[in-house]
Amino acid sequence: MVFLTWFQKRLSPAQHYEVTWYMSWSPCSRCAVQVAKFLKSNSTVNLSIFVARLYYPRELETKDGLHSLWQAGAQVQIMFFQDFKYCWENFVNNEGKPFQPWKNLDENSKDWDTELKDIHRNTTDLLTEEMFYSQFYNREKKSSIPRKTYLCYQLNEPQPVKRCLHYKKGYHAVTRFIDGIVSMNLDPARSYDITCYFTWSPCNRYARKLVSFIEDYPNLRLKVYTSRLYFHWCWTNMQGLQHLQNSRVTVAVMTFRDFEYCWKNFVDNQGKPFEPWEKLDLYSQSTERRLRRILKPLTPDVLNEDFGNLHL
Secondary structure (H helix, E strand, C coil), X not given: CHHHHHHHCXXXXXXXXXXXXXXXXXXXXXXXXXXHHHHHHCCCEEEEEEEEEXXXXXXXXXXXXXXXXXXXXXXXXXXXHHHHHHHHHHHCCCCCCCCCCCCCHHHHHHHHHHHHHHXXXXXXXXXXXXXXXXXXXXXXXXXXXXXXXXXXXXEECCCCEEEEEECECCECHHHHHHHHHHHCCCCCCCCEEEEEEEEECCCHHHHHHHHHHHHHCCCEEEEEEEEECCCCXXXXXXXXHHHHXXXXXXXXXXXXXXXXXXXXXXXXXXXXXXXXXXXXXXXHHHHHHHHHHHHCCCCHHHHHHHHHCCXX
C-alpha cells in the first residue's frame, strides 16, 4: 500500500504516532493483512480506521482480514454524520459550502455498524452454552445432534489471542486456524505457545497439515487436546496422530480441567460455573487409554498384547 511505504520512511522510533484513516471501503483481506503486519512491526503507531462501507462483508476472507486488524490493535469503525462532516471540512475543496448529508445517511451507517459488530462478535467466536455442551460432550457413541469439528485455540502472548473456529463453506477449522496464525506475521525471533482444544481429533489429512505448519514455523510449540477421537479404529487416522506426536506436537485427551478452562474462556457463559455432565471423567479416561495405545510404539511385546486382546 502506497501510504505504508511513504509513512515507513518517515517514522522515528523516538516518536509516538496517532493515525486516522477515512476510507470509502473497508480494506480487503490482502490489504488488511499488510496493515496488520505493519502495525505489529511498528509498535509506536496507533491506527484508527473509519469506513463508509464494508467490502464484501459476508466473505470469510474479509472477516478474517478485519480480525487480523483488530488483533494488531487497529480500531475499525463505521463513519457516521460527524465523520462525513469532518471529511467534508478537511479533505474536500468545498468552496466554503456546508456539508449536506444525503438521504438515509444515519440509517445506512447504523446498518453498516450492526454488520461490523456482528463480524467482530463472530470472529471472537464465543460459543453458546448449548453449542459447547452438545459439541464438546466427550462420549464417543453416536449422538442425535450432529457433532462437527470445533477448534478453540489460545496463542500465549502478553495479550493472549483466543478464537473458536469451525467448518465454513469448504474451509476446514484446521485450515482456518493455520491461515489465521500465518496472517498474524509472528516474530520469527520469538517463541510462541499455542494450545488447541478440538471436539474431534484431527483426521490423518489435517494432522499432516498441522505437522507441515509446525515444520514451517519452528518457533511455535503446539499442544492439541481433544474431546473425542475421530474414527480412532481407522489406521490412517492412527498414523496421523502418531505423526503429530513424532513432530513435537503434544497430543492429549481433554479432562475436567480442560473442559472447565474452555467453558471459562471460549463460551458465552453469562458468569455461570461449568457443570460437568454425567460420567465425564469416565469417558475421558476411556478415550485417554485408547489414545495411549494408538501413540504407544509398536514393539513386539505390544503387538503380542494386542493380538492376545483379540480373543481368537
